[in-house]
Amino acid sequence: MTQDDKLKILKDILLKDEHEYASSIEIKLKKLEELITQQNNLSKHIDPILEDKLDEFIKEMPQTIGPTITKTLKEEIKNSQDEVVEALYPIMGKMIKRYVQKEIQILSENINRSMSNAFSFKNIFRKFRSKKSGVSEGDLLIQDQFKPNIEQIMVIESGSGLIVSEYSKTNNIDQDTVAGMLTAIKSFAEDAFVTDIQNLEYIEYENYHVHLQNFSKYYIAVAISGAFTATFRSKLEDKLLDFAQNIINKTDLNNSEQFSSKLKSFFQNENF
């Protein structure tokens, strides 16, 4: 055995562990290289992690980014009001224009329909009214289109706000709740003006006018659609007074069915 052979054997003995370690590292590196360079292998490992993180991000996005976006938007709108108006104007303008056009079309159709029945009783009566009052026939026609219409009449006990009686053509409101709320609003308004004995007499709600007429133990609330003119109001007040003075009596207040029957027969064919 030569000196070199002996040296080689000694090297093998001394560096055996390092060789094995180096080989294992080499194998791991190869596997890692395969994993990174081949897309399918890599996505198999990374996709589930990414999906989880993405789901988490989507869930938390409104809390994390939402306030910042809202704040930025508010600031932007505040600082660029003219631009916002400019951007919204065409959209709003179109909507309003379309609504007005539609309403005028309906009005025009109604007027045409009325005019086409030239020999109808209504037309002849209108011509007569026009000549008598001096108001043009066209004006009377338009007035007819916005004629006030009684939708609901409620007789409500003062104080408690409980319904004594009611008459309705459409029956589309919760009478008990509305009567209670009307009474609460009335009580509040009447309490607020402590200087004099006054009553709340009128409430406007979108397309409805609510006329309130007060009597000692009860008050009558009338919901009206259409134009609530002073003339109509005066006629309605007279009619309600007439009803209270001449049609009902004390016993009716304790008999809801009897009261309702009188109310219905008095108002159902009423034309103001």
Add this chain to the structure above:
Amino acid sequence: MKISKKIVLIGHFGVGKSSLIRRFVEDTFTEDYKVTIGVHVLKKEVKLPETDKDITLVIWDLEGNDDITNTRPSYLIGTNGFLYVFDLTRPATYEKLSNDLDYISERFPKTPIKVIGNKKDLVTNEFIKQNKEVFGRFVDFYTSAKSGKNVEDVFTNLAKALIK
């Protein structure tokens, strides 16, 4: 014939008047506290099979008031039954219970009043026993708007008292 009665709930702020009504009328509950401003009116029909009568309860939920004398008197006119609600967890809401009940009885001597200790879910039976000096004398029902415990019974019991 339809029978309608006006029920008024009174008591301090935040005792759970609106929550009791919401539980009774809609069978819902929310932890979000929204203060009642002025008055809120709701209704529910109660069937009383024993009497063969249905009764419509028109319920007035008044805004809370720490001093009952500040309650707007016009809201109380024509009331058929009162529910006085206090919070079992807040002594300030039942410290003047006796005086408050006297105040109502003097003005409405013939009108039934039921006293309700609400938020029962937040106190133990032991706590109620310890305070029986106060609670035992006045309280008709211990309720929890959160769990719904006794809520239906309160209104049904009052409804029965009203049609006697």
